[in-house]
Amino acid sequence: MLVTHNTTDFRGLYGREELHVGLVAFNTAPGLMSLDLQRRLFLLALSELGGEEAWNEVLEITVDVERTVTIH
Structure with missing residues (x-):
């Protein structure tokens, strides 16, 4: 699993993969x-x-x- 504060870049990169280990993004x-x-x-x-x-x-x-904290 990758944990990042760079949601924009990694959401796009992970979206292209058929299989990935998971992404936790802090915004x-x-x-x-x-x-x-x-x-x-x-x-x-x-x-x-x-x-x-x-x-x-x-x-x-x-x-x-x-x-305010929101979780998706």
Whole structure:
């Protein structure tokens, strides 16, 4: 599984593949990303995945300017 803060590039690259190991993408409003937020988002992603393998899955976690978290 690849974890990235570069959703735009990797969504396109992974979309072209028939099989991929999974993608976790963190999307944040400009200026919000910090090491602490990265840790929190990573723990949230692990919780969402529930220990399951994520072949061909994309999990996007977005934090907007008001710090509202959305998971897709």
